[in-house]
Amino acid sequence: MADVKKKATRESYGEALTELAEKYPNLVVLDADLAAATKTAIFKKAYPERFFDCGIAEANMMGVAAGLAASGMIPFASTFAMFAAGRAYEIVRNSIGYPNLNVKIGATHAGISVGEDGATHQCNEDIALMRTIPNMTVIVPCDDVEAKAAVEAAIQYQGPVYMRFGRLAVPILNQAENYKFQWGKGVTLRDGEDITIIATGLMVAEAVQASDVLKEQGISARVINMHTIKPIDEEIICKSARETGKIITVEEHSIIGGLGSAVAECVCQNCPVPVFRIGVNDVFGYSGPAVDLLKEFGLCSENIIATVKKVLNK
Numbered sequence: 001m002a003d004v005k006k007k008a009t010r011e012s013y014g015e016a017l018t019e020l021a022e023k024y025p026n027l028v029v030l031d032a033d034l035a036a037a038t039k040t041a042i043f044k045k046a047y048p049e050r051f052f053d054c055g056i057a058e059a060n061m062m063g064v065a066a067g068l069a070a071s072g073m074i075p076f077a078s079t080f081a082m083f084a085a086g087r088a089y090e091i092v093r094n095s096i097g098y099p100n101l102n103v104k105i106g107a108t109h110a111g112i113s114v115g116e117d118g119a120t121h122q123c124n125e126d127i128a129l130m131r132t133i134p135n136m137t138v139i140v141p142c143d144d145v146e147a148k149a150a151v152e153a154a155i156q157y158q159g160p161v162y163m164r165f166g167r168l169a170v171p172i173l174n175q176a177e178n179y180k181f182q183w184g185k186g187v188t189l190r191d192g193e194d195i196t197i198i199a200t201g202l203m204v205a206e207a208v209q210a211s212d213v214l215k216e217q218g219i220s221a222r223v224i225n226m227h228t229i230k231p232i233d234e235e236i237i238c239k240s241a242r243e244t245g246k247i248i249t250v251e252e253h254s255i256i257g258g259l260g261s262a263v264a265e266c267v268c269q270n271c272p273v274p275v276f277r278i279g280v281n282d283v284f285g286y287s288g289p290a291v292d293l294l295k296e297f298g299l300c301s302e303n304i305i306a307t308v309k310k311v312l313n314k
Contacts, residue, residue: 014039128257192222
């Protein structure tokens with residue numbers, strides 16, 4: 001995939017908000033003194049009167065967003081995942097989730113790929129936290145095209161949405177001219193009969209690459225892009241479980257409470273087959289170059305390939 005164009009989904013987020021602002025006049029953007037990093041500065045430059053910098057006070061920002069939503073606006077509250085899901089959790093739960101307000105949370109810099117910022121900023125628990133809040137939808141787009149489509153889908157959806165974006169540039173897998181974001185629906189990117197790989201976010205590209213290599217080695221691995229973690233697509237999971245008999249999940253998140261847990265819960269209840277989880281194994285990260293860290297934690301195509309072979313050989 002060396003020749004594939006790459007882009008960070010945080011950039012897609014900032015661009016999408018700006019591109020959609022004229023179409024949706026009640027769209028407003030909030031940030032917590034990180035506009036340059038979250039890329040909401042793009043929106044701020046184009047629509048300064050609809051941008052609100054709440055300073056380094058993320059919990060307060062969520063409260064402001066709740067008030068704006070209650071007033072008929074569509075607020076996008078933007079900051080790093082660690083602050084959006086971690087520091088502001090109680091306000092998100094009680095002021096947004098509980099009253100089911102129409103707030104969209106744009107959480108950037110999620111996961112190990114935050115890199116040099118280290119363990120304090122590498123949020124690998126946010127999906128788990130947001131999944132537990134009633135009324136909350138959780139979206140993790142895999143590339144630029146999907147991220148932009150997901151932002152508009154979130155605008156059109158009535159209710160709270162948590163959207164997870166990354167710092168690292170990732171391959172653009174989808175074509176804008178024929179891509180349609182389907183709420184709560186997984187997407188089959190590679191068909192296969194031996195095993196199913198269900199991935200989300202930046203791990204989707206790694207899963208596709210792994211599947212292509214495995215195909216050359218005579219192993220047929222299905223790849224599903226699960227961009228919506230909640231509500232999760234139980235139909236596509238159960239179909240794959242029945243047809244391939246084994247599932248591997250891959251996520252840049254703790255294996256506890258994220259995609260792997262959601263898939264395991266679905267499979268255990270509806271169509272029991274073995275589920276093997278690739279993710280952060282209940283440890284904190286540490287500072288280092290993003291690409292090196294991903295490999296260090298096994299979040300790469302090489303480890304997916306090795307895991308598939310290990311599972312199939314059992």
